[in-house]
Amino acid sequence: MRRGQPLYLDLADRLASGITEKRYPVGSLLPTEAELCAQFEISRFTAREAVKQLQAIGLVATRRGIGTEVVTAKPNAGRFSCAFDSVSEFIHSARLTRLTKIVTEDLPADKVVADALKREKGCPVLRIQATRILLSEKGRALRPIALVDVHVPAEYGAIREDLKHLDTTLNLLIEKRYGIRTSQVEQTVEPCLVDGSQAKVLNVKPGSLGILFTRRYVSDRGNPIEYVRNIQAGDDARLNMTMRSTGR
């Protein structure tokens, strides 16, 4: 603690300015922990703590065996956008639910879907529509909570075979089957009104307030792998989140 600040925060600041000043461009790897130790004459503990700070504000992502990649130089561009440090809790939250009434369809992508998946308009995609229901601890169906409408590129179409006995999320299914990793999930949340047919399935009055989640899963290579539209209504038309200070 030379300048009234812990060493690791000092290093975190240096690295952060290194990123904004393009010495560590987006997409490149930060120096390895060992290199940081040598360059700044610090212990590995200090180097790791510094990198954790950068992870916490979403500037970098680390993968063991690979290194620490610079993900973005501007932690957040838009208003009210936030970087999570883990999608695991998000995925975890989908545990006690299950998809039912699954309908699949092969079709050419319309403009919206094509843009989201970064493909040409008209390219073949697999569409999966379903109802997500809440389960009790014992696995009994309690009530419908969401209408989901998923599009994946046709090359992942083989997941169709696994949909019957789906006990995880679609995304995990694709990750497992095709050996890819989701590194980023982009989500938009906006209000909507549920129409008659949607209301019937969700068991609410037609025209009542709902919330529309539009979500895109992107692989660590930057390829969109899944585009989801998700409508929830009634008590489920609500998003709770907790933001925490990192201690600075």
Next chain:
Amino acid sequence: MRRGQPLYLDLADRLASGITEKRYPVGSLLPTEAELCAQFEISRFTAREAVKQLQAIGLVATRRGIGTEVVTAKPNAGRFSCAFDSVSEFIHSARLTRLTKIVTEDLPADKVVADALKREKGCPVLRIQATRILLSEKGRALRPIALVDVHVPAEYGAIREDLKHLDTTLNLLIEKRYGIRTSQVEQTVEPCLVDGSQAKVLNVKPGSLGILFTRRYVSDRGNPIEYVRNIQAGDDARLNMTMRSTGR
């Protein structure tokens, strides 16, 4: 890593169930790091990592010289709850805006406000109503983006004097003036319809779709310091967020 899980996660699970099962009641202190080391025959590193996990999901708060206090036994009630690890980007996002048409009022807390602030119903609070407007780079007012309705305990009432020349957030104002730190922000997002008077201020049609943010700021000692209701409509009735994997 005995059972496929790192030791510190294992300990974190034990402590978490200890909290939910009231062996460590809310308000009490967890065993000190030294005690955890002794009881579970682990190193201090492992004990600290475990406690960090609990901090990350908001179950506990630590203060040096004191110990680790149990803050709540239920980190997140609702589904689709997500723990951010930094509120700074959220605060940052409010930079190019300003509050206008600020109206203050002293009044007794109703039930909702009292519950949110963890006070008795009828306790004195300061209410601040205002319109948040978007500013251009040069500081010119562009358009209204939100109606804000803030309640703070009367003991922070002196911030009223600073509202005239407010160039930060209300929360930072309180932090600075009273020397407290916000460690956690809990937010609920839900759809709503804007009524006539709201629509007029927000410059949208009456009855159009809006989004209601309900937010509570909690200090590092677990005291609620601010309760905010925030309505946005039109193009602002949208929440964008990006979740990234850290590589775990």
Next chain:
DNA sequence: CCGTATTTGTGCGTATGTATA
């Protein structure tokens, strides 16, 4: 007011495990 004990925060060194190329 001072000194001391307690408790967490910071920092170092080292060793071993695991994922990746």
Next chain:
DNA sequence: ATATACATACGCACAAATACG
């Protein structure tokens, strides 16, 4: 199979904040 890089885990020491006599 080997090398690389991060993850987990142990040990130790001292600093800083707090509580208390």
